[in-house]
Amino acid sequence: MFHIADPKDIKSGRTTDVYFARTVEILKKKGIDKWVRAEFFAKNLPHDWQWAVLSGIEEVAYLMEGKPVNIRAFNEGTIFKPYEPVMEIEGMYTDFGVFETAMLGLICQATGVATKAARIRLAAGDRMVVSFGARRMHPAVAPMIERSAYIGGCDGVAVIVSAELIETDPMGTMPHALILVLGDTVEAIKAFDECVDKKVKRVALIDTFNDEKFEALRVAEAMKGKLYAVRLDTPASRRGNFYRIFEEVRWELDLRGFKDVKLFASGGLDEKEVMELKSLVDAFGVGTCISNAPVVDFAMDIMEIDGKPMAKRGKWSGAKEILRCRKCGSDKIVPLWSKPTVSALRQRQHGCLDPKCACGGKYEGLLQPLIKKGKVVRKLPTPKAIRKYVLEQLKRKSLA
Secondary structure, eight states, X not given: OOOOOOHHHHHHTOSSOHHHHHHHHHHHHHTOOOEEEEEEEOSOOGGGOSOEEOOOHHHHHHHHTTSSOEEEEOOTTOEEOTTOOOEEEEEEHHHHGGGHHHHHHHHHHHHHHHHHHHHHHHHHTTSEEEEOOGGGSOGGGHHHHHHHHHHHTOSEESOHHHHHHTTSOOOOOOOHHHHHHHTOHHHHHHHXXXXXXXXXXXXXXXXXXXXXXXXXXXXXHHHTTOOOEEEEOOOGXXXXXXXXXXXXHHHHHHXXXXXXXXXXXXXXXXXXXXXXXXXXXXXXXXXXXXXXXXOOOOEEEEEEETTEEOOOTTSOOSOEEEEEETTTOOEEEEEOOOOTTSOHHHHHHXXXXXXXXXXXXXXXXXXXXXXXXXXXXXXXXXHHHHHHHHHHHHTSTXXX
């Protein structure tokens, strides 16, 4: 059998750290329960990243739907910074305490993947980026990984079931296996052209047997105008200077009239390599660095009990709002003064009603209702819509 949790176990709270289950057991036996408000935030981001892309909110909504809780959250795909609460949950503690482990797991890994994909997107500029990393992780989580990679900025994904999840066609070229079994690169691309749906672009992998330059010319001449691109996936042990190899291939193709044949790079690429190659390369297949992206270390901390600010040391107690300027994109964290007994003057003193940012732009609150009394109250966007939202945010100069 596969070593994965049954969805029923996740929904019922059995994928929890045992001390949460014991806490609920103690509270119930003691007849104690309290209304608790808790928030999710990350104090630091991996590798000194200055920002991250939130992912996993849709799965949190699925997990907590039907439970007597309220949740406010950023929109999925929102770019955030350290110390900003991206999600808040409130309810009787015994109704949601055992789900802390699962909720954190749903956003920690997905956010890491989406963020790395966004960083690759920025490095690649307008070049195509395809997620190739599913093979590096457990297949059970491949759809989550590639969905997050897609919303973070990848143009496509390779795994069939993942593509179905994001409602697009899977993207890929050909493996070394096809060339090895058929015994020749030209025979492989001809067989591909003969057998595969014509809407799929013809991309030949050219580093299996011979020098890339000569293989590129062989397949270009053999395909007689039907070749879309050549892909280089040269292993590190034989790569040499990858840029120079691509430069040579481009020169030889152009010299012989194959200027329309594009160059596709893959094989252990990260931001640095993508930046170096994008002046020559038209598309990138990026795998391990996205699928094995460092998780974002979110924590869930109680901030309020029975309506009173209460938090452990080192944390800011009380409910909060995150305000973002629509014009310049700057953020600030302010108390959430929602009770009608609080005067407008006090709200202004704490910044909650500031009409404008210093730049002159208007603020908007990022923590919006997701679940009210167990019912999902927000229309969840499609992956394509989330990806568009992320790309719009990535255009800001402060992120680039």
